[in-house]
Amino acid sequence: MWLTIQLVSDIFEGLDRARKQVFRKRLEEQDLETLRKFFPYFKSLRPQHQKEFKHRLELVLTEKRFYPRGGLKEVTKEMKLLIGATIVQVVFGFKELRLRHFKNILIYPDTYLSTISNQQHAGEVNPKHGAIVLSWKSFAKGLADEKDGINLGIHEVAHALKLENWIRSNDEINFLHPKLWSEYLELSEMEMEQIQEGKDDFFRKRGGDDAHEFFAVALENFFERPEEFQNRKPLLFLVLVKLLRQNPIVLKQS
Numbered sequence: 001m002w003l004t005i006q007l008v009s010d011i012f013e014g015l016d017r018a019r020k021q022v023f024r025k026r027l028e029e030q031d032l033e034t035l036r037k038f039f040p041y042f043k044s045l046r047p048q049h050q051k052e053f054k055h056r057l058e059l060v061l062t063e064k065r066f067y068p069r070g071g072l073k074e075v076t077k078e079m080k081l082l083i084g085a086t087i088v089q090v091v092f093g094f095k096e097l098r099l100r101h102f103k104n105i106l107i108y109p110d111t112y113l114s115t116i117s118n119q120q121h122a123g124e125v126n127p128k129h130g131a132i133v134l135s136w137k138s139f140a141k142g143l144a145d146e147k148d149g150i151n152l153g154i155h156e157v158a159h160a161l162k163l164e165n166w167i168r169s170n171d172e173i174n175f176l177h178p179k180l181w182s183e184y185l186e187l188s189e190m191e192m193e194q195i196q197e198g199k200d201d202f203f204r205k206r207g208g209d210d211a212h213e214f215f216a217v218a219l220e221n222f223f224e225r226p227e228e229f230q231n232r233k234p235l236l237f238l239v240l241v242k243l244l245r246q247n248p249i250v251l252k253q254s
Helices: 002-022 029-038 040-044 047-063 077-091 134-144 153-166 178-196 210-225 228-232 233-244
Strands: 065-068 103-110 123-126 131-135
Touching: 029 040, 029 077, 029 233, 040 077, 047 077, 065 077, 077 103, 077 153, 077 210, 103 134, 103 210, 123 153, 131 153, 131 178, 134 153, 153 210, 178 210, 178 233, 210 228, 228 233
Parallel strands: 065 103, 103 131
Antiparallel strands: 123 131
16 A cells, blocks of 8 residues: 555656656746856856756746745845755756755845744754745855855755755655765864864854754855865865765866
8 A cells, every 4th residue: 555655656746847847947048147147156167067057947946936034025036046046056966956845945135033943043944844044135145255155045055955865755865875974974073173172264163063054064165165175175075075976176167
């Protein structure tokens, strides 16, 4: 009986994916211009990778639902493009990965009072409701400075990526290679200790809070400061390249 139910579920999921492929939202040239102007990762990609990125972004924008919160009047097309592009950036090394569990994107104009922690937040993920929550002001600030290693969008998508790897609500599970993850954990524990003891000047202090925050901070730097990351932390950088199946340095070389 269970096998029959699972088979039916797999068939419907496959049909749904096929439908989204056919009826996905299409990006226009002006949308690509927005990406070239405001999204450095996309601009730096080779043409063949830009084409793949565009296709992946269309699928993400088809699947995700965007909601204005906290007095934000509307979620503009630019907001959807740039937030969706951040998701694609982080998962670009995984051909089919789109963080399907996190279907809802909630956007506040500025920091907001979290219903989870009852504190002011700039962003968070809520696996119970399948939501990524962002302050647009903080998100835009992270994009504006592409070299400081602080990027709210990447930070929160990194949290979602880690959670998606464990959530059994769909077939996006265990995509982070267990052996590589173990290697990463070993290195990350040493890096966190350095941060906590005030002996590290590469990662910001937030990375020393716990393992979840370190992963998010590490990915911010992986994408925004890859060359410096590779020079300063070569072993950690290499294991992240393998874990995420992409190297931002190689992708952006002409």
